[in-house]
Amino acid sequence: MINSNKMFFFFILIFSTFISISSNSWLGCWIGLEINLLSFIPLISNSNNLLMSEASLKYFLTQSIASINFLFSILMKMTLLKNFDFNNFLAIMINSSLLMKMGSTPFHFWFPNIVEGMSWFNNFILMSWQKITPMILLSYYMNNNFLMMIVIFNVMIGAIGGLNQTSLRKLMAYSSINNLGWMIIAMMISENLWLFYFIMYSFLISIMNFLFYMLNMFFINQLFTNNMNSLIKINMFVNFLSLGGLPPFIGFLPKWIVINFLINNKMFLLSFIFIMMSLIMLFFYIRIIYSSLMFNYMKMKWFKILTKNHFIYCINLLSFISISGIIFSTFLFL
Secondary structure (H helix, E strand, O other), X not given: OOOHHHHHHHHHHHHHHHHHHOOOOHHHHHHHHHHHHHHHHHHHOOOOOHHHHHHHHHHHHHHHHHHHHHHHHHHHHHOHHHOOOOHHHHHHHHHHHXXXXXXXXXXXXXXXXXXXXXXXXXXXXXXXXXXXXXXXXXXXXXXXXXXXXXXXXXXXXXXHHOOOOOEHHHHHHHHHHHHHHHHHHHHHHOHHHHHHHHHHHHHHHHHHHHHHHHHOOOEHHHHHHOOOOHHHHHHHHHHHHHHHOOOOOOOHHHHHHHHHHXXXXXXXXXXXXXXXXXXXXXXXXXXXXXXXXXXXXXXXXXXXXXXXXXXXXXXXXXXXXXXXXXXXXXXXXX
8 A cells, every 4th residue: 555654765765775875985875774774664564464563673673783783883994993904804894784784694584584574565675675775885895705605605595595485475585695695796796797687686576576466475385276377377487487597588697697707717616506506496486386387276266366457468578578588698698
């Protein structure tokens, strides 16, 4: 339900990101992050839903801890450590607080819990827009060795954590943690590549979240108790595989560029880990698709799903873009 208050907070959420990324001091970045936090909490809290209220409180606490850590680090940088060479230590502290902000390993424990208590639209904001500020701030002051270790943990925990999930929201959360590893390595390669990866990832999860919202689905077993339109099932199949990074689809493109760079720079072990973890991701995506395509329950007369024609047309169009990835790839890599 959209009302004027929600719209107001939503606009502040967007502008606070611009405040942070266009600021020329660390303090300005911190102020932008705080405004962002305080505008997102009213969007996710709902007095009628205990899970949402709990999620907003958990989100506030974790983000506050990260903000305090960030503020402490930048104040130390400005005052105490001007004359000392503590750059590595400071970079790790600032990087850690930003990693906690975006829900990266080893500070990821809050992320699936909070995702579980939120609506699909808020999940989309948390998995896409809320990652922009911390990632751009991370690119200003990176400790490469520390981040390389974090990237490996991200792709591994994202892949292994999603294996035993029955909740679609938690599954998308672990998928987000896995993709965060790819995004951080893309950021370390070049900011343009990060932007490309981020836009592609946001596009794919927007389709998935819109699909799940439209079908009112939150758990895997709903996929095979619901007798969905077969076209919707095929669209879900295409977009899941695209999100996993299977070659003909558009989600493969950014991953291909990242792997290409890693191999050119002789980082064979890292690229091997990335590819193996992508296979695990594809395994549990295919498991969901298989269960929705193969199992079919009795049709219940009273069971109605929100499948208006314009929704289906919209999903079809977005899925067509997802399939046309191979065309884009030939244009790009001629």
